Amino acid sequence: MSVLKPEVTFISVPMNKLEKDSRQHMIFLDQQDITALKSPPTQSFIESTSRYIVKFISTALYSQDNLEHQQKKTEMLFLKINNFFCYLRQFANLTGTELVYTTFLAQKLIESEKQDLDEDKDSITVTESNIGTVLICAAILAMKMIQDVVEYKNCWWAKAFGMNLDLLNQSEMAFFNQLNFSIALERKQFIRLYSQIVQTSES
Secondary structure (H helix, E strand, O other): OOOOOOOOOOOOOOOOOEEEOOOOOEEEOOHHHHHHHOOOOOHHHHHHHHHHHHHHHHHHHHOOOOHHHHHHHHHHHHHHHHHHHHHHHHHOOOOHHHHHHHHHHHHHHHHHHHHHHHOOOOOOOOOOOOHHHHHHHHHHHHHHHHOOOOOOOHHHHHHHOOOOHHHHHHHHHHHHHHOOOOOOOOHHHHHHHHHHHHHHHHO
16 A cells, blocks of 8 residues: 655654744753653653643534533543553554544544534544544554655554454545645644643643
8 A cells, every 4th residue: 555645745754943932932842852752652641641641632513411421431541542542552552643643633533523613524424333443544644754765554553443444544645635635734733732732741
Protein backbone atom coordinates (compact mmCIF):
# COMPACT_ATOMS: atom_id res chain seq x y z
CA MET A 1 0.00 0.00 0.00
CA SER A 2 1.32 3.43 -0.89
CA VAL A 3 2.23 5.81 1.88
CA LEU A 4 0.07 8.93 2.05
CA LYS A 5 2.28 12.00 2.38
CA PRO A 6 1.45 15.63 1.57
CA GLU A 7 4.02 17.93 0.05
CA VAL A 8 4.97 19.51 3.37
CA THR A 9 6.85 16.97 5.44
CA PHE A 10 6.93 16.79 9.22
CA ILE A 11 10.08 17.40 11.22
CA SER A 12 9.88 14.31 13.42
CA VAL A 13 12.42 15.49 16.00
CA PRO A 14 11.57 19.02 17.19
CA MET A 15 14.58 21.34 17.32
CA ASN A 16 15.94 22.36 20.70
CA LYS A 17 14.72 25.94 20.56
CA LEU A 18 12.54 28.36 22.48
CA GLU A 19 9.10 29.00 21.03
CA LYS A 20 6.29 31.30 22.10
CA ASP A 21 2.63 30.37 21.99
CA SER A 22 -0.14 32.83 21.17
CA ARG A 23 -0.35 33.91 24.81
CA GLN A 24 3.38 34.63 24.94
CA HIS A 25 4.07 31.77 27.35
CA MET A 26 7.54 30.36 26.86
CA ILE A 27 7.63 26.73 25.78
CA PHE A 28 10.89 24.85 25.82
CA LEU A 29 11.86 21.37 24.71
CA ASP A 30 15.10 20.38 26.38
CA GLN A 31 17.27 17.46 25.37
CA GLN A 32 15.48 15.17 27.82
CA ASP A 33 12.13 15.95 26.16
CA ILE A 34 13.53 15.30 22.68
CA THR A 35 15.07 12.00 23.73
CA ALA A 36 11.82 10.92 25.40
CA LEU A 37 9.78 11.75 22.30
CA LYS A 38 11.97 9.50 20.17
CA SER A 39 11.36 6.61 22.59
CA PRO A 40 8.22 4.70 23.59
CA PRO A 41 6.04 6.97 25.75
CA THR A 42 5.98 6.50 29.50
CA GLN A 43 2.79 5.35 31.19
CA SER A 44 2.45 8.83 32.67
CA PHE A 45 2.65 10.47 29.25
CA ILE A 46 0.12 8.02 27.80
CA GLU A 47 -2.27 8.85 30.63
CA SER A 48 -1.80 12.60 30.13
CA THR A 49 -2.37 12.24 26.39
CA SER A 50 -5.47 10.12 26.96
CA ARG A 51 -6.87 12.74 29.35
CA TYR A 52 -6.17 15.47 26.81
CA ILE A 53 -7.92 13.53 24.02
CA VAL A 54 -10.88 12.70 26.25
CA LYS A 55 -11.45 16.40 26.90
CA PHE A 56 -12.08 17.35 23.28
CA ILE A 57 -13.83 14.11 22.34
CA SER A 58 -16.21 14.13 25.32
CA THR A 59 -17.16 17.72 24.52
CA ALA A 60 -18.20 16.59 21.05
CA LEU A 61 -19.95 13.40 22.16
CA TYR A 62 -21.44 14.01 25.59
CA SER A 63 -22.30 17.71 25.76
CA GLN A 64 -26.04 16.92 25.80
CA ASP A 65 -25.79 14.43 28.69
CA ASN A 66 -26.27 15.35 32.32
CA LEU A 67 -23.15 15.83 34.43
CA GLU A 68 -23.28 12.41 36.10
CA HIS A 69 -23.57 10.57 32.79
CA GLN A 70 -20.83 12.74 31.30
CA GLN A 71 -18.43 11.80 34.09
CA LYS A 72 -19.15 8.07 33.79
CA LYS A 73 -18.82 8.03 30.01
CA THR A 74 -15.71 10.20 30.11
CA GLU A 75 -13.96 7.87 32.55
CA MET A 76 -14.86 4.81 30.47
CA LEU A 77 -13.60 6.56 27.35
CA PHE A 78 -10.35 7.45 29.11
CA LEU A 79 -9.73 3.81 30.04
CA LYS A 80 -10.36 2.65 26.47
CA ILE A 81 -8.06 5.28 24.94
CA ASN A 82 -5.37 4.66 27.54
CA ASN A 83 -5.48 0.90 26.87
CA PHE A 84 -5.37 1.53 23.11
CA PHE A 85 -2.15 3.52 23.36
CA CYS A 86 -0.61 1.04 25.79
CA TYR A 87 -1.32 -1.69 23.24
CA LEU A 88 0.34 0.34 20.47
CA ARG A 89 3.36 1.00 22.65
CA GLN A 90 3.78 -2.71 23.31
CA PHE A 91 2.95 -4.18 19.91
CA ALA A 92 3.49 -1.37 17.35
CA ASN A 93 6.52 0.35 18.90
CA LEU A 94 4.64 3.63 19.30
CA THR A 95 6.94 6.58 20.06
CA GLY A 96 6.18 9.74 21.99
CA THR A 97 6.32 11.78 18.79
CA GLU A 98 3.81 9.47 17.09
CA LEU A 99 1.53 9.73 20.11
CA VAL A 100 1.53 13.54 19.91
CA TYR A 101 0.96 13.40 16.14
CA THR A 102 -1.97 10.99 16.58
CA THR A 103 -3.50 13.41 19.08
CA PHE A 104 -3.09 16.28 16.62
CA LEU A 105 -4.88 14.39 13.84
CA ALA A 106 -7.75 13.22 16.04
CA GLN A 107 -8.30 16.74 17.36
CA LYS A 108 -8.12 18.20 13.87
CA LEU A 109 -10.79 15.75 12.68
CA ILE A 110 -13.13 16.66 15.55
CA GLU A 111 -12.64 20.36 14.85
CA SER A 112 -13.23 19.91 11.11
CA GLU A 113 -16.45 18.02 11.80
CA LYS A 114 -17.74 20.86 13.98
CA GLN A 115 -16.79 23.43 11.35
CA ASP A 116 -18.53 21.48 8.58
CA LEU A 117 -21.67 21.10 10.69
CA ASP A 118 -21.70 24.84 11.35
CA GLU A 119 -21.45 25.43 7.59
CA ASP A 120 -24.01 22.70 6.70
CA LYS A 121 -21.42 20.65 4.83
CA ASP A 122 -21.27 16.87 4.61
CA SER A 123 -18.67 15.45 6.97
CA ILE A 124 -17.62 12.44 8.99
CA THR A 125 -19.81 12.10 12.06
CA VAL A 126 -17.82 11.03 15.11
CA THR A 127 -19.84 8.84 17.47
CA GLU A 128 -19.21 6.51 20.39
CA SER A 129 -19.35 3.55 18.01
CA ASN A 130 -16.67 4.82 15.62
CA ILE A 131 -14.30 6.70 17.91
CA GLY A 132 -12.05 3.62 17.97
CA THR A 133 -11.79 3.70 14.18
CA VAL A 134 -11.00 7.42 14.34
CA LEU A 135 -8.07 6.81 16.68
CA ILE A 136 -6.80 3.86 14.63
CA CYS A 137 -6.85 5.95 11.44
CA ALA A 138 -5.14 8.84 13.23
CA ALA A 139 -2.40 6.52 14.49
CA ILE A 140 -1.93 4.94 11.05
CA LEU A 141 -1.56 8.32 9.36
CA ALA A 142 0.72 9.63 12.12
CA MET A 143 3.10 6.70 11.70
CA LYS A 144 3.04 7.00 7.91
CA MET A 145 3.95 10.66 8.19
CA ILE A 146 6.84 10.08 10.58
CA GLN A 147 8.41 6.76 9.62
CA ASP A 148 10.73 6.57 6.62
CA VAL A 149 9.73 2.93 6.15
CA VAL A 150 6.29 2.04 7.48
CA GLU A 151 6.71 -1.07 9.57
CA TYR A 152 3.05 -1.80 10.30
CA LYS A 153 0.87 -2.00 7.21
CA ASN A 154 -2.90 -1.67 7.23
CA CYS A 155 -3.28 -5.45 7.16
CA TRP A 156 -1.55 -5.59 10.57
CA TRP A 157 -3.94 -2.99 12.00
CA ALA A 158 -6.97 -4.80 10.60
CA LYS A 159 -5.86 -8.10 12.15
CA ALA A 160 -4.83 -6.53 15.47
CA PHE A 161 -8.19 -4.80 15.98
CA GLY A 162 -10.49 -7.29 14.25
CA MET A 163 -11.43 -4.98 11.39
CA ASN A 164 -12.26 -5.67 7.77
CA LEU A 165 -9.24 -4.52 5.74
CA ASP A 166 -11.29 -2.90 2.97
CA LEU A 167 -13.35 -1.01 5.53
CA LEU A 168 -10.19 0.14 7.30
CA ASN A 169 -8.69 1.38 4.01
CA GLN A 170 -11.91 3.24 3.22
CA SER A 171 -12.00 4.74 6.72
CA GLU A 172 -8.42 5.93 6.41
CA MET A 173 -9.16 7.63 3.09
CA ALA A 174 -12.34 9.19 4.51
CA PHE A 175 -10.30 10.54 7.44
CA PHE A 176 -7.63 11.87 5.08
CA ASN A 177 -10.25 13.44 2.83
CA GLN A 178 -12.09 15.03 5.78
CA LEU A 179 -8.88 16.92 6.57
CA ASN A 180 -8.59 18.03 2.92
CA PHE A 181 -5.44 15.90 2.61
CA SER A 182 -3.67 18.37 4.90
CA ILE A 183 -2.14 16.48 7.81
CA ALA A 184 1.27 18.11 8.21
CA LEU A 185 2.17 19.21 11.72
CA GLU A 186 4.49 22.19 11.95
CA ARG A 187 7.16 22.45 14.62
CA LYS A 188 5.46 25.29 16.51
CA GLN A 189 2.19 23.36 16.57
CA PHE A 190 3.97 20.25 17.78
CA ILE A 191 5.71 22.02 20.65
CA ARG A 192 2.51 23.81 21.69
CA LEU A 193 0.51 20.57 21.67
CA TYR A 194 3.22 18.69 23.55
CA SER A 195 3.21 21.43 26.19
CA GLN A 196 -0.59 21.27 26.52
CA ILE A 197 -0.47 17.50 26.99
CA VAL A 198 2.22 17.80 29.67
CA GLN A 199 0.18 20.49 31.43
CA THR A 200 -2.81 18.12 31.47
CA SER A 201 -0.93 15.88 33.89
CA GLU A 202 -0.30 18.86 36.15
CA SER A 203 -3.91 20.08 36.26
